[in-house]
Amino acid sequence: MTQLAGTGALIRLVLRRDRLILPLWIVLVTAFFAGTASSFATAYPTLQAQQDFIDNVVSNPAVVALIGPVLDPGVGGLTAWRIGTVGSVVVGLIAILAVVRHTRTEEVEGRQELARAAVVGRSAHLTAVLAVVGAGMLVMAALTGLALAAQGLPASGAFALALALAAVGWVFAGVAALAAEICSTNRAASGVSVAVLALAVVVRMGADVGAGAGPTAWLAWLTPTGWLQQVLPFSEQRWWVFLLFLIVTAALVGAAYAVRDRRDIRAGLLADRLGPAHAGPGLSSVFALTWRQNRGLLLAVVIGYGLLGLLMGSAAPGVAQAGAQLGPFLARLGVANGAEALVILLIYVFAEVLAAYAIMVTLRPRSDETGGLAFVLLATPTSRTRWALSQFVIVVLGTAAAMLVRGVTIGLTYGLATGDLAGQLPAAVGSALAKLPAVWVVAGVAALLFGLVPRLSVALSWAVFVIVLALEIGWEFGSVPDAVFAASPFSYVFPLSGQASLSAVLGLTLVAAVLGAGGLLALRRRDIG
Amino acid sequence: MSDAVDVRGLTKSFGSTSVLSDLNLSVGSGEVHGFLGPNGAGKSTTIRVLLGLIRPTSGTISLLGGDPWSDAVELHRRIAYVPGDVTLWPNLTGGEIIDLLARLRGGLDAARRDALIERFELDPQKKARTYSTGNRQKVALVSALSSRADLLILDEPTSGLDPLMERTFRECLTEEKSAGRTVLLSSHILSEVEAACDRVTIIRKGRTVETGTLAQLRHLTRTTIEAELTTVPAQLHADPDIHDLTVERTTVRCQVEPHRMDAVLRILLEGGVRNLVAHPPTLEDLFLEHYQNAGAGPAEAGHGGQHSQHLERTAR
Numbered sequence: 001m002t003q004l005a006g007t008g009a010l011i012r013l014v015l016r017r018d019r020l021i022l023p024l025w026i027v028l029v030t031a032f033f034a035g036t037a038s039s040f041a042t043a044y045p046t047l048q049a050q051q052d053f054i055d056n057v058v059s060n061p062a063v064v065a066l067i068g069p070v071l072d073p074g075v076g077g078l079t080a081w082r083i084g085t086v087g088s089v090v091v092g093l094i095a096i097l098a099v100v101r102h103t104r105t106e107e108v109e110g111r112q113e114l115a116r117a118a119v120v121g122r123s124a125h126l127t128a129v130l131a132v133v134g135a136g137m138l139v140m141a142a143l144t145g146l147a148l149a150a151q152g153l154p155a156s157g158a159f160a161l162a163l164a165l166a167a168v169g170w171v172f173a174g175v176a177a178l179a180a181e182i183c184s185t186n187r188a189a190s191g192v193s194v195a196v197l198a199l200a201v202v203v204r205m206g207a208d209v210g211a212g213a214g215p216t217a218w219l220a221w222l223t224p225t226g227w228l229q230q231v232l233p234f235s236e237q238r239w240w241v242f243l244l245f246l247i248v249t250a251a252l253v254g255a256a257y258a259v260r261d262r263r264d265i266r267a268g269l270l271a272d273r274l275g276p277a278h279a280g281p282g283l284s285s286v287f288a289l290t291w292r293q294n295r296g297l298l299l300a301v302v303i304g305y306g307l308l309g310l311l312m313g314s315a316a317p318g319v320a321q322a323g324a325q326l327g328p329f330l331a332r333l334g335v336a337n338g339a340e341a342l343v344i345l346l347i348y349v350f351a352e353v354l355a356a357y358a359i360m361v362t363l364r365p366r367s368d369e370t371g372g373l374a375f376v377l378l379a380t381p382t383s384r385t386r387w388a389l390s391q392f393v394i395v396v397l398g399t400a401a402a403m404l405v406r407g408v409t410i411g412l413t414y415g416l417a418t419g420d421l422a423g424q425l426p427a428a429v430g431s432a433l434a435k436l437p438a439v440w441v442v443a444g445v446a447a448l449l450f451g452l453v454p455r456l457s458v459a460l461s462w463a464v465f466v467i468v469l470a471l472e473i474g475w476e477f478g479s480v481p482d483a484v485f486a487a488s489p490f491s492y493v494f495p496l497s498g499q500a501s502l503s504a505v506l507g508l509t510l511v512a513a514v515l516g517a518g519g520l521l522a523l524r525r526r527d528i529g
Numbered sequence: 530m531s532d533a534v535d536v537r538g539l540t541k542s543f544g545s546t547s548v549l550s551d552l553n554l555s556v557g558s559g560e561v562h563g564f565l566g567p568n569g570a571g572k573s574t575t576i577r578v579l580l581g582l583i584r585p586t587s588g589t590i591s592l593l594g595g596d597p598w599s600d601a602v603e604l605h606r607r608i609a610y611v612p613g614d615v616t617l618w619p620n621l622t623g624g625e626i627i628d629l630l631a632r633l634r635g636g637l638d639a640a641r642r643d644a645l646i647e648r649f650e651l652d653p654q655k656k657a658r659t660y661s662t663g664n665r666q667k668v669a670l671v672s673a674l675s676s677r678a679d680l681l682i683l684d685e686p687t688s689g690l691d692p693l694m695e696r697t698f699r700e701c702l703t704e705e706k707s708a709g710r711t712v713l714l715s716s717h718i719l720s721e722v723e724a725a726c727d728r729v730t731i732i733r734k735g736r737t738v739e740t741g742t743l744a745q746l747r748h749l750t751r752t753t754i755e756a757e758l759t760t761v762p763a764q765l766h767a768d769p770d771i772h773d774l775t776v777e778r779t780t781v782r783c784q785v786e787p788h789r790m791d792a793v794l795r796i797l798l799e800g801g802v803r804n805l806v807a808h809p810p811t812l813e814d815l816f817l818e819h820y821q822n823a824g825a826g827p828a829e830a831g832h833g834g835q836h837s838q839h840l841e842r843t844a845r
């Protein structure tokens with residue numbers, strides 16, 4: 001028990017530090033879930049309308065693979081279907097960011113040592129943040145359940161769905177807790193956790209390639225996003241699935257505590273090795289330094305995108321064989337079959353996800369600023385512009401590399417599988433690259449915020465990301481009109497709006513450049529620190 | 530020769546909090562200048578203004594003949610800086626960081642780099658995240674001292690060093706001085722300041738309260754007198770130049786302002802002096818006097834304040 005001494009005080013500290021962001025996330029997430037349900041209820045008020053929607057849109061294997069099959073009847077079923085994967089990602093990200101921020105980041109920045117010297121046990125920090133995140137998820141679940149029930153959904157189903165979302169949050173809190181114990185930097189810990197989250201989604205997609213009944217359906221049992229579906233909140237209500245969530249969370253958290261007991265403060269699981277006593281000839285400019293600091297994450301993203309591309313490109317033809325009738329959906333996309341639609345949509349969705357990477361990298365100078373590295377660097381003859389620009393170059397090239405690799409791998413595998421390499425490869429690459437300017441606009445907004453309002457830049461940039469996702473989903477289901485969706489840069493490169501026109505691509509690139517330049521100008525005029 | 534640093538009437542506010550108000554600082558070329566003041570006085574903030582990291586609210590500042598805000602990049606070729614709280618790139622080794630910073634500055638003296646690493650007993654192969662506080666400071670120090678910069682700006686560079694390393698640092702400082710480099714040294718370690726600095730500036734609450742050589746500062750601070758007398762003259766109690774008087778039978782102890790020494794000694798002689806000890810203020814007395822009196826600006830700070838005004842007019 002002495003290991004937990006001080007947990008209460010630390011819980012209050014976590015709540016104090018997150019007093020704005022925590023309620024904000026809970027409200028945003030709840031509103032997002034409730035909004036989805038209400039847009040279904042208005043768009044498809046009758047059972048017949050709901051069935052038509054399912055027949056026309058959700059029977060499309062591309063959509064099934066992306067989002068999953070509709071497993072339950074009624075508006076409840078549609079809501080559970082639509083928010084399952086996106087909700088898991090959002091809730092998972094919140095849990096990961098919160099846990100890493102209050103464990104490894106505290107430790108890396110030396111504050112944990114300060115606290116631990118007081119009457120604070122070894123495991124108090126970990127316990128405090130897990131308690132806050134765990135309880136926060138429950139509050140979110142309670143509010144979401146109430147909001148869904150208020151819209152006329154069966155109450156027990158509403159709460160089962162909401163609780164399942166909370167449970168996904170718990171699992172990823174556990175993942176982040178373990179990663180934060182094993183990795184010696186907070187960046188690595190978040191990186192590993194986000195990678196696990198991405199993998200969880202991809203495995204769920206793999207499970208649903210056969211529309212929930214294919215040979216890979218068992219994969220759903222390997223991932224928290226899959227369990228969320230399997231709760232079947234509006235039909236069978238399998239409460240026993242929650243046991244899975246609990247066991248896995250307990251195992252992850254238990255492992256985190258075990259590692260914590262065995263390692264020293266500030267250390268990871270692996271000891272640091274000695275390095276070179278002199279800098280290599282390459283390490284002689286800000287750009288070289290920035291590359292050195294960013295290459296790990298960048299390579300991970302590019303390799304991840306490549307692997308996913310290979311996987312999905314080869315799985316896609318199976319979708320065509322699972323053989324769906326061509327809904328009007330495909331006609332709108334202007335493609336011949338479900339497989340091609342899947343390829344196109346996957347490229348689009350992963351471009352949107354890449355915006356998260358772009359924000360993270362764009363804002364890296366901000367953490368250098370708060371951490372004090374910027375003082376060291378900017379006291380040399382390095383201009384602020386060069387400093388930030390070197391980072392922006394990484395954003396542009398890194399996202400470009402990821403999308404290029406994605407286009408090539410998915411085009412290659414899909415082209416080989418369908419025997420149409422000459423047609424598919426250039427199409428996939430072109431389609432992938434055409435999405436880049438939209439990613440850059442999001443990064444540009446983050447850059448501008450970094451220049452203008454450094455203290456708020458992190459929170460606001462992520463809010464922009466969430467808004468972009470919310471606009472997307474709202475628009476797809478008709479609750480967000482075209483005119484509002486036009487606020488999202490992705491609306492201009494959405495496959496449904498025809499091939500991204502050259503003018504859209506150039507226009508977005510120009511907007512991104514202007515935003516980035518605005519950020520640099522603002523950075524030159526403000527105080528550092 | 531023009532001053533390396535010349536700051537006049539510097540003010541800086543962050544939003545509504547005013548951190549620096551009417552700060553003056555001048556450092557002559559080739560001078561080692563101590564920059565002192567209580568915690569939160571504004572030393573690091575002033576240094577950040579000098580480095581062009583933050584923008585002054587008002588005041589005129591000249592640094593090596595340029596403007597620190599608009600000529601930052603050019604000036605930084607001639608400046609090396611050791612921050613008060615050294616943060617380093619956690620995944621680079623100390624050696625890599627020293628080389629990188631040198632290349633960014635445009636060159637280093639490789640022989641001096643290796644010699645300094647040796648003298649400071651730094652292991653350049655360790656990753657920065659595994660360095661102790663003192664070792665991080667050594668990395669920054671070796672980087673600054675091995676540079677070819679004209680001006681070294683050191684913000685409490687020895688706060689994490691052990692006494693042995695601190696001595697090494699003092700030796701280095703002496704070498705820098707004889708090599709003609711200008712050094713602005715912010716420090717709380719008085720013996721370090723006494724050993725190395727030609728002149729000092731003391732600030733409090735963002736305002737310069739004293740500046741001058743240590744001898745000048747000493748001269749303006751009361752001397753302590755202890756005397757054993759035959760009889761204690763009644764005049765002693767009445768004299769306005771005598772401070773903190775204690776009388777224990779025939780032993781008298783008091784403080785006297787240096788320019789009134791002559792008059793006070795005459796009074797004592799009247800009592801018949803059997804034994805007399807006079808000692809100038811220790812450095813600690815000197816600083817404590819300036820660091821205390823919190824709340825009073827220099828104008829109304831009584832004793833210390835009057836001197837500071839006097840000194841600012843006469844010192845340079």
Ligand SMILES: Nc1ncnc2c1ncn2[C@@H]1O[C@H](COP(=O)(O)OP(=O)(O)OP(=O)(O)O)[C@@H](O)[C@H]1O
Nearest residue numbers: 543546548566567568569570571572573574575613
């Ligand atoms: N960005 C900022 N916003 C608001 N206040 C600030 C900011 N930076 C510094 N301050 C305040 O300015 C004052 C001076 O700080 P500074 O770091 O310059 O002190 P210092 O003389 O270096 O002290 P120390 O000896 O403790 O290092 C402090 O009260 C500090 O809180």
Ligand SMILES: [Mg+2]
Nearest residue numbers: 572573613684
């Ligand atoms: Mg300071």
